[in-house]
Amino acid sequence: MGDLRAYAALLGGQFRSVTSYRASFVVELFSSAGATALDVVTVVVLFGAAVEVGGFTLAEALMMTGIAASGFVLGDLAVGSVERIKLYVRTGMLDAVLVRPLGVLPQLVLMDFPLRKALRLVFGTSVIGVAIALNDVDWTPARVLLMVVAPIAAGVYFGAIFVISATLSFWWVESGEIGNGFTYGGRDFTSYPITVYSGWFRGLFAYGLGFGFVAYQPGLALLGRPDPLGLPGWAGYSSPLVALLAAGIAAVVWRVGVRHYRSTGS
Amino acid sequence: MIQMKELRKDFSVRVKAGRLRRVKRTVSAVDGVSLDIGTGEMVGYIGPNGAGKSTTLKMLTGVLSPSGGEVSVCGLAPVPQRTRLALSIGVVFGQRSQLWWDLPLAESFRLLRHIYRVPAADHAARLRRCRELLDLDAFLDTPVRQLSLGQRMRGELTAALLHGPRVLFLDEPTIGLDVVSKQAVRSFLGELGRSGDVTLVLTTHDLADIERLCRRLVVIDHGRVVHDGTIEQLHSRYGSRRRLIADLDAPLPDGFEVPGATVAAVEADRHRVTFVLDDVPAGAVVASLVNAAPIRDLSLVEPDIEDVVARLYTASVSGAP
Ligand SMILES: Nc1ncnc2c1ncn2[C@@H]1O[C@H](COP(=O)(O)OP(=O)(O)OP(=O)(O)O)[C@@H](O)[C@H]1O
Ligand SMILES: [Mg+2]
Numbered sequence: 001m002g003d004l005r006a007y008a009a010l011l012g013g014q015f016r017s018v019t020s021y022r023a024s025f026v027v028e029l030f031s032s033a034g035a036t037a038l039d040v041v042t043v044v045v046l047f048g049a050a051v052e053v054g055g056f057t058l059a060e061a062l063m064m065t066g067i068a069a070s071g072f073v074l075g076d077l078a079v080g081s082v083e084r085i086k087l088y089v090r091t092g093m094l095d096a097v098l099v100r101p102l103g104v105l106p107q108l109v110l111m112d113f114p115l116r117k118a119l120r121l122v123f124g125t126s127v128i129g130v131a132i133a134l135n136d137v138d139w140t141p142a143r144v145l146l147m148v149v150a151p152i153a154a155g156v157y158f159g160a161i162f163v164i165s166a167t168l169s170f171w172w173v174e175s176g177e178i179g180n181g182f183t184y185g186g187r188d189f190t191s192y193p194i195t196v197y198s199g200w201f202r203g204l205f206a207y208g209l210g211f212g213f214v215a216y217q218p219g220l221a222l223l224g225r226p227d228p229l230g231l232p233g234w235a236g237y238s239s240p241l242v243a244l245l246a247a248g249i250a251a252v253v254w255r256v257g258v259r260h261y262r263s264t265g266s
Numbered sequence: 267m268i269q270m271k272e273l274r275k276d277f278s279v280r281v282k283a284g285r286l287r288r289v290k291r292t293v294s295a296v297d298g299v300s301l302d303i304g305t306g307e308m309v310g311y312i313g314p315n316g317a318g319k320s321t322t323l324k325m326l327t328g329v330l331s332p333s334g335g336e337v338s339v340c341g342l343a344p345v346p347q348r349t350r351l352a353l354s355i356g357v358v359f360g361q362r363s364q365l366w367w368d369l370p371l372a373e374s375f376r377l378l379r380h381i382y383r384v385p386a387a388d389h390a391a392r393l394r395r396c397r398e399l400l401d402l403d404a405f406l407d408t409p410v411r412q413l414s415l416g417q418r419m420r421g422e423l424t425a426a427l428l429h430g431p432r433v434l435f436l437d438e439p440t441i442g443l444d445v446v447s448k449q450a451v452r453s454f455l456g457e458l459g460r461s462g463d464v465t466l467v468l469t470t471h472d473l474a475d476i477e478r479l480c481r482r483l484v485v486i487d488h489g490r491v492v493h494d495g496t497i498e499q500l501h502s503r504y505g506s507r508r509r510l511i512a513d514l515d516a517p518l519p520d521g522f523e524v525p526g527a528t529v530a531a532v533e534a535d536r537h538r539v540t541f542v543l544d545d546v547p548a549g550a551v552v553a554s555l556v557n558a559a560p561i562r563d564l565s566l567v568e569p570d571i572e573d574v575v576a577r578l579y580t581a582s583v584s585g586a587p
Contacts, residue, residue, distance in 0.1 A: 009380030017368040096362045098329045100381060101352035259331045259345065262277060263324055265316075 006102055010110040032116045054195035055228055059134035061193055064219035066131045068190040070124030071154020071214060073117065079105070079159045081112035083179070086169040092264030104258055105163070124151070138224050146237060150218035153243035154190075157214050160243070160250035161186055167250075170257035190215045195228055213242040267433060267465045268303040268326065273335035274489075275321050295321040297489030298335065303482075305432075306462040308455075310480035311469045314579045318489040319469040320359070323435050326467070327357050340432060353382060356426035360438035363418070364425045365410045371421050372406040375428060382429035389428055396424040399454045416447035423451065427458075433465045434458075440472050452478050473571045485578055493578060497571060504577055506569035510541045510548050512555060513563040524554045 053061040085108060088094040097107050128151065137143065165179030186209075189197075194206045194216045206212030213235070220227055221236020275296040280288040296318040303309055313319050324330040325337055328344035328351055337344060342351045357364075365374040379389045397403055400420040405413055413421065419439060426434065436455075440448045456479055458464050468480060476483060476497070483500060485493040493500055501507075509530065517536035522529070526546030532539050541551055548566050555561060 006381045006383065009377045013366050013369060013373070013377045016373070017366060093362060095324065095329050095359055096364055098348065099327050099352055099355070099357040099364075101349045102381060103349070261330070263321075263330055265320070 003102070007106055007110055010102075010107060011113060014111050014113055028116045029119070032119050035120075054193040056193045056195070056225075059131065060219070060223055060225070062127060063131040063135060063222060064193055064215040065191045066124060066128030067150050067154055067215040067218060068187060069127055070121065070151035071190075072158050072187040073120040073124045074151065074155025075158030075160075075162055077114060077117055077121065078155065079109050079162050080117070081114055082108055082163055082166040084108060084112055085166045086173075086179075089169045089261065090173050090264075094261055095263055098258075098261075105254060135223060137222055142237070143222055146218055146221055150215070150222070150239055153218075153240040154214045156243040157210070157239075157246050158183070158186065160246035163250040164253050167253050167257035170260045186211055193219070210242045210246060213239050267305045267307070267340060268301070268467070269336070269338045270299050270301045270322075270326075271336040273299045273322070273325060273337050274333045275318070275325060275330060276333040294489050296325070296332075299486065299489070299491055300335075301484060301491065301494070303465060303467065305465055306459075307482060308459045308466045308480045309468070310476035310483045311467055311486070312471075312473070312476065312483065312575065313486040313492075317486045319486065320437050321489075322486070323357075323359075323437050323467065323469065327355060327435055328352070353429065354432045356429070356431035356434045358419075358422045358426045358434075358436045358439050360419070360441045363410070363422065365418070365421055367411045368409055370407045370409055371402070371413065374410065374421070374425060378425055378428055384429050388430065392428050392430060393424070396427060396454075399457065400424060400450055416443045419443060420447065420451065423454070432463070434467070436466065436468045438470055439468065440470060440475055448472070448475075455479055473575060477571055485575070487579060500571075500574055500578070501569050504574050506574045506577075508543045508548070508569060509567040510543060510551055511538065511565045511567065512541075512552075512561055513538050514555075515560040515562050517559070519558050522555075522558050524551045527551050 051058070082105065085094070088097065088108070094104070097104055097111075100107065128147075132147075161183050165182045168179050186205075189205050190211050194202055194212045197206070202212075206216070217227070217231065217236045218239045219236075221233065226233065227235065273296055274294065277293045277295055278290055279293055281291050283289045299318075299322060311319055311322070321330065325332050326339055326344060328348035331345045339351060340354045342354075344351055364378075365371065366377065369377075375389075375393060378384075379386070397406070400423065402420060402424065405417050405421075408417075410418060410421065419442075423436075423439060426436075439455075440451055443451065452475060455466065455468075459466060459479060466479075468475065470476060481496060483493065483495065483497055484491060485500075493503070495503075510527070513534075514537050518532060518539050522539075524541065524546070527541040527543050530540045530542045539555075543551065552561070552564065
């Protein structure tokens with residue numbers, strides 16, 4: 001309870017800081033809107049060029065794109081700013097965060113809450129909306145539930161990926177953009193049916209790292225299609241479990257990472 | 267209040283060896299420090315650059331995990347119980363700000379009240395005191411990024427105290443301050459220390475801070491404690507002595523001697539003499555001197571802490587602590 005008030009205060013402080021530069025806030029909002037528009041164009045162009053994606057119709061593939069996009073935005077909104085840890089670790093600014101009576105992760109997240117990215121959520125959910133309209137989904141209670149849970153689970157999953165890749169910087173201060181390879185690369189990977197990939201690449205990302213359970217499997221379950229790659233039907237409903245597992249791993253990696261923080265010599 | 271037992275921190279760093287090769291080397295920043303600091307003590311923690319002062323404070327505040335040894339502050343283990351400990355300690359790292367860069371100072375204080383869950387009345391009372399003693403009123407409504415260094419440091423000190431910490435860790439709180447600000451900070455800390463329930467650990471390169479504030483002085487070098495005691499103990503250990511300088515109306519007679527004092531210099535046509543007092547009160551020297559030559563002026567010079575500490579630093583470099 002007391003903690004909640006403390007976090008609310010942090011968020012309020014962040015909001016007032018951002019709005020104290022009113023002009024740049026507006027600029028960021030516009031550039032975020034621009035990026036979102038670009039996302040739409042990408043999807044339209046891609047799906048306009050091909051009639052079929054990895055054995056799925058465009059409408060079917062859109063379901064997976066929508067879940068991936070919404071999940072990514074949710075994860076990005078919630079913990080995407082953990083990326084700033086790189087700067088905090090390199091400059092030693094994390095010292096000041098560590099001496100406060102609050103968790104490190106929530107502080108980092110709330111000290112730079114990317115309100116401007118909220119716009120992208122509209123994009124993600126509209127893609128899902130379009131997919132629902134285009135596909136003839138056989139709505140059962142389980143599917144309705146899955147439709148609500150899948151994007152949230154995808155959000156948790158992407159959140160975990162954000163945290164894990166940011167944690168790299170505790171061990172490797174110059175990790176730079178490598179972490180982004182996993183986050184943005186992961187989003188792009190999950191935007192398409194995994195049948196478009198092949199070999200060890202698919203094995204590693206879809207099953208090894210679990211990206212196949214974020215949008216592809218729930219998509220199949222919603223559409224009522226059997227998996228051409230042979231996983232049973234319940235796999236589609238396992239996405240919350242996979243997300244929780246990823247979150248658990250992220251929590252452990254994060255804790256170990258913070259213990260490895262070595263500050264700077266001044 | 268604070269216990270350290272054989273506390274160590276090693277950093278592994280990669281150093282260039284040849285054009286591409288890099289070898290891993292271990293730097294022992296803190297190399298087995300054992301200290302016990304009681305409630306209400308004010309301890310000056312000093313040492314040359316790179317001695318390991320900041321690293322020690324970071325381990326005490328839960329920022330860094332120790333590589334070895336034991337540490338407890340307020341009965342808590344700093345790293346595992348970091349958030350609980352944070353409620354009982356106040357920290358000022360001269361280089362790192364606790365304040366919101368873009369917000370007015372007063373706003374930072376308000377946010378900190380929520381973060382530390384301080385009852386409004388306590389918060390207001392502490393803030394009022396800091397405003398008076400540290401003279402904050404003139405810039406309370408200025409965004410932190412527009413404050414001068416000295417103004418910001420006064421803000422940082424206030425920020426570290428608003429939750430009524432039992433232990434205060436200050437890493438170079440007077441760095442870069444002008445004479446007036448330094449004095450304001452010192453007398454503020456002195457006031458705080460007099461109440462006797464705040465424990466204070468202070469690192470500084472300005473030894474006047476220590477002379478004014480700290481009864482106990484801990485000197486470290488290369489991560490090891492080389493002195494732990496009062497300033498007087500330090501002086502007697504390193505044989506620093508008081509000096510008596512006398513201006514005479516007549517030349518000092520040849521072969522003048524006082525038991526317990528050494529004539530260090532005779533200047534100005536033997537009209538000025540400097541004695542080093544080994545083990546004798548100044549009065550005894552003056553009494554002998556009046557019999558030898560009429561005295562015009564006298565000054566007694568206390569041993570200079572800077573000199574002693576400089577000697578201590580160089581002594582420990584050459585390996586003999
Ligand atoms: N993050 C780090 N990585 C590697 N080495 C470090 C790090 N922090 C400190 N050191 C090394 O540890 C030693 C002690 O550093 P520390 O900052 O504790 O010194 P200090 O006593 O505070 O010095 P100063 O008076 O200059 O502030 C130095 O040799 C420094 O190079
Ligand atoms: Mg230091």
